[in-house]
Structures are given as structure tokens and as C-alpha cells.
Amino acid sequence: MNLRAIKPPHETRTRILDAAEELFMQHGFESTSMRLLTAKADANLAAVNYHFGSKDALIEAVFRRRLDPMNAGRIAELDRQEKDAGGRALAPEAIIRAFVGASLRMIEDSKNGGRNFIRLLGRTYTDPQKHIRSLIGQLYAPAMERFKSAFERALPQMPRDELVWRIHFMFGTLAYTLAATDTVQLIAGCKPEDRYDARLLEARLTAFLQAGLLAPLHDAGDVKKAA
């Protein structure tokens, strides 16, 4: 009789991941000690090494838990939409929404990390540690390729290097928006209750990104290849 299924949902491993997710966001990786982390997870100091092997391996597990399903969902969404369109290229706005929506929906999905993980993620794209950045890069690579080719099909007339930069800008706008929590107030007294209304934010972001993506080509001053 295996009664595991009745056990409380919070296995030690999961509690550690949850605590790590929150503390990494609040204090960063370096400033989060294993002592603080295991105390918050109500686990023993040695448990992290038993379950994950090392602090770095724990960091990787924190991201894989959320990012792998999220990016698989993004790819599936694009596949589904393209199938519905009968193979025709998607509208740029639809592609943008597929990408942005996956992140913004998680903000309100507290079961899967919620705002906390999304903020951590947004900041980690520019982490100082190279091995952290390259971990994130690996986890994103398949979805990135998929979106790039979707944009290429949607915008065949745009020079490839210009498109790459505009995707970069869009990614950056999203990443910063997710990571930044103080700057909005800094710019102006924005009603705080709006700040994480995901639907409103998605509308605002999509309008901004779509316009940027479709911006007229800058006039070539010394621009070498924007023919």
C-alpha cells in the first residue's frame, strides 16, 4: 500500500524550491545564504546538498521548474495558431501576444511562482554571473528560435539584422518591465493598484511593442545594410 499520494503536498524538495524562489528575488543569489533559505523552508541546512547537490544546482532547478513548461507552452501556442491559420504567416501582434502573454499570465498565477518568479526572471537575464546568464540563455534558446522564425515569416521584407535588434529591444522591454518594481513610481505617481493588472499591462505593452517592431526603418546615415 503506497500511501504517498496522501502525503502533504509540500515535500521538502518543493519547500526548498519555493523558499529559494522567494529569497532569490528578495535578496539575490549571493545574498541568500543556505542557512536563511533552509530556515525559511523549514528544512535542515544539509537538505539542500542532499536534494540538489549544491547551491548552483539549486539555482538551476528553480529556473527549470518554471521556465521549461512556460517556453514549451509558448511554442505550442505558436504551433496551434499557425495550424489554425492554415500555414499562413501570423500577424505580428499575435506573435507578440503569444510571447508577452505567457509571462504576464504567470504574474497572476500564484500556483506557478506568480509575480515573484517573474520578477526574479526579469532581473536574471542581466545577472552579473556569466554562468547564470548562459543558463537562462540555454533555457530560452528553443523558444527564441521558434519566435524568431515566426517573425521572419510575418515580416519577410524587414532586413534580418534590423529584425534581430527589434526582437532584442522587445525582449528587453518585457524583461525590464517584469523586473522593475520601483521605477514606475519613480517616474510618477502611478496608481499602485494598476501596477500588476496583467490584462491592462498586456494591452499597454503590446501596443508599445507592436509599434516599435513595425517602426519605419531609420534613415541610413552610416547604416551599412538596411537596404
Next chain:
Amino acid sequence: MNLRAIKPPHETRTRILDAAEELFMQHGFESTSMRLLTAKADANLAAVNYHFGSKDALIEAVFRRRLDPMNAGRIAELDRQEKDAGGRALAPEAIIRAFVGASLRMIEDSKNGGRNFIRLLGRTYTDPQKHIRSLIGQLYAPAMERFKSAFERALPQMPRDELVWRIHFMFGTLAYTLAATDTVQLIAGCKPEDRYDARLLEARLTAFLQAGLLAPLHDAGDVKKAA
């Protein structure tokens, strides 16, 4: 006879600031120890505390050295242009260029920190430590106010809260672009020699940001105040 003026330009204090700037960018604040830092600066371990008081005070000095002149220059540039325009509102593109240009010009100005400081700065907007973020916020506050009011005059018809978000998005795009060094390659094989051609980047960024700033208002779904 005071011969101080003939002394080598690299005072200990300056060497420490230079070393800190570079190491903070490469490894982050936490991972940069005073031992490594003073070794690189060819100074004694105790010199940091003598000259700055603490590691945190050193961090603040690193940012003040570059940011205070940079933001003063931004404000002066706006003042000058508005004076030239005889008090009429500036074009949005001119305001964007005044903001973006100050950062991008520093990329090629190796005397004043160059790309190194700019990358550090771009990442620090989203630093995990709250006191670091609020330091950056303070240093930016005057320029931010000045730019916000310039945009308000340039775009009197835009709802205030929408404008605040769009400024936020623009700021984020710039910050991420400055901080990110790996993502461009991640998206696609971009010719590396283009990556930090500041003039080309300025043209690309300005076109993207201007289009985003002037994007049509998103259709109000549940948008409360975008009349």
C-alpha cells in the same frame, strides 16, 4: 613648491574607483571582494575604508562619479534645445535622442567609464538590493522629472498614466539594451563588430522608441482611464 600637479594622474582613490567599476560589472557587487578589488587597483586592502568608509559607500561613489555629470548634461541639453526653440515644445524624437544619446555616447567615451560603466548601470536598475535601487533612483530623479515634463509638453493629448508607462517602457528598453551583452547573439548571429557602434545603435533605438511612444492607444477593454 607644491609639485602635486606633476604626480601621476592615477591617485589611489581614482585607481580604486576604476577597479571597482570594472569588477562590479564583471562579477557584481557581492562577488567582488575588497581583496580582489584592492589587488587590481594596486592599493592596500585598508585603503578602501580609508578613502570611502565602507564598501557600500564605495559603490555609491562609483555611480556618482559618472551619473551626476551625465544627468546634469541631459538636463542642460534639454534646456538648451528648448531655449533654441523659443519655448515651443520639443519634438518627441528630440527628447528621446537627448536621453538615449547621453548613454550611448558614453559607450565610446572610454575616459569616462565607457561601455563598462554603461553595462554596469543598465544592470543595476534592477539590482536585488533595495538600497542599491533606491540610490540609483535618487541619482536619476531630477533628470527623470525634467524629461517627464518635456514629454508632457510634447504630447499634451496623451493620457498621463499611459505616458508614464510608455516612459517606463522606453527607459526599460534602453536599460536592458545597455546591460545585455549575450542576448543579441542568442537571438541570432549578429555581426559582432556592429554590436557597439553607438551611432548605428542610436538610430535603431530611437526609431524603435519613437514608434512605441507614439503608438496608437490600445483599445480600452477594461481600461479605466485611457479616455
Next chain:
DNA sequence: GTCTATAGACGGATAGAC
């Protein structure tokens, strides 16, 4: 102003009992 030496706290990781 610069140095050595060290205080005093905290970090990640592990051995080994249970």
C-alpha cells in the same frame, strides 16, 4: 596615507549518527 595583522562573523559543504 599606507601598511600588517587580526578580530569577528558568516559562507558552503560534508561526515557520520540516527
Next chain:
DNA sequence: GTCTATCCGTCTATAGAC
């Protein structure tokens, strides 16, 4: 799987000689 106890390295900051 979980726990205690501990190893051993590194950290910032400072005291005090020069």
C-alpha cells in the same frame, strides 16, 4: 531522508605601527 557538529575558507572592517 534528516539531523548535529564541524571543517575550513572568505568576508568586511579596524587597530595600531610606520
